[in-house]
Amino acid sequence: MSKPGAAAEAPSRIESGAAANTLAPAAEPSSDPPRARAVSVPAERTTLDDFFIPDLCATRSVFVVVLIAELIAVTLSLARPSPDFLTELARISMFLQWLGLTSAALLCYARPLLARFSVPRASVGVFGLLMLNTALLSEAALWVGGSLEGSGLTALFPRDHWSFLLRNEGICVIVAAMLLRYFFVTHEWQRHLRAEARSRIEALQARMRPHFLFNSLNTIAALTRSDPRRAEEAVEDLADLFRATLRDSHDALRLKEELELTRIYQRIEQLRLGERLKVRWDVAQLPMRAFVPGLTVQPLLENAIYHGIEPLDRGGTVTVSGRVVDGRVELVVSNPVAPVRAEAAERPGNRLALDNIRQRLALAYDEAATLEVEQPDGEYRVTIRFPYRE
């Protein structure tokens, strides 16, 4: 490890202008204790909208239930060698339609309740409900048949009590199992499609915030006449940055390259924000040959500027520091927070970027990498740690 005070890796040109204590007005002590924010899933939403058993009360579902019940009825009648196919079909259909519709109604009402359980438990619940319903309806059919004894309709009703009940339960279990499996697979497939679409959009946005792109172009448009040389440099910097974001995001970079990119990014923002943006680089102790997943440090600086510095009237200082602790690289990016808008850091854009970095770290290092957010008084601090590999 290099000694403290050893030559820093080119921090000097960046500490532009005024001393670091032109910081924003003292922040009000926030009542929130520093906390690490975990990715939390809103529990409410995920239950009903995202439950694998569909809403069976919808008109379309009811129609499908009727259709399925009828198909099973046809299958069963075909399978039975009976001289009178149509009577057989009518008999089975009547029973199965009752069973299908009452079951659909039951599941429809029980759905909000079932949605609170895990998939296996909910499935057991569905089995229980359907078997109970089958038993009740079978008994009802036997009872109606018994009370019509002697009339011409007797032939339509079952006689053999236990055999009827058990056969029905057997069929019920098999059909229910097939249905549940079908629901589950369909649901997973849809969820997969949705997640894929979402992650593609998020990846794109995380690569380049539109806000940054258009502001940079505006700055360049302004500089083209007033300071053509700087405008030219800015275009070159922007090109480098875009090239980096277009690279395969799974590629690992050397820390040196990633920090270089981050500095290029800072240079562009510096043109726009001038004196308001100061960045203190404390990275002399970092092993520059270490590998890092691409675009992990730059988005942290981008976040710090967008959510931290820009809302501050007089700007402030972002600190980027790093070292190696116990064989892990530790990088910390911290920025002051405007007192009134302490909640600004909670804006979706911020979480999106952090989630993205988290995913990238997890992809590269699994559990071995962490991302932590702390909010001590008037400050916002993100720390990432990942294994030191060369």
Add this chain to the structure above:
Amino acid sequence: MSAQPVSVLIVDDEQPARERLRRLVEELPGFSVAADCANGADALPLVGKLRPAVALLDIRMPGMTGIELARHLGTLEQPPAIVFTTAYDEYALQAFESHAVGYLLKPVRRERLEEALKHASRLSAPQLRGLATPEQPLAAREHVAVRARDDLKLIPVKDIRYFRADQKYVTVRHAQGEELIDESLRQLEEEFARDFVRIHRSLLVAVAHVASLERTADGGYELKLRGETEPLPVSRRQVGDLRKRLTSR
């Protein structure tokens, strides 16, 4: 082209952006830049002094957003016409479109700028209210503007102790004294619902400034505020709500 040029005020926190707009406006025949400045607080006295016909306001600025600034300017007797500028702000753009409010996307094109300046108009109160977006909720107004002759004076909302509705106006009681504003108590109540509570038909009080809630001899209630000698009457209907707010603060 003999008439006086139309004067334009530019408000943007980024120096290159101001510089470019200034150049573009100066190059347009019939327009001139009255001044430019970096934030809302600087813009208000400039508007009072220079009376620009049009103000070009950036939306995302530190301290006061362009939209809040526009609301304050809207309380002037002769407010300037407003055109917003923004690099990218999807929520705001939707609001602008649906309320027919002029805006320009940065980098601004010369033709678009000319068009916008020619058609810029004063924003009506409903238009301004319509600009609430998830990113810039109107409830986030951090100052209340008070008209003093041609000038606007800003009172930080956190210094306000209470609003009292009189016949036609609302009195703002704050740390330095009292002012009259031309707003309705009901809208103020909606806007500042997070920090203020209605204690009476005509009184809206800052929860943060409350010292104590006390019973009076005749069985009613009154509220004491820090820094105020005179207690405020609390109507019976509001006591429950008020208690809740006081205990949860």
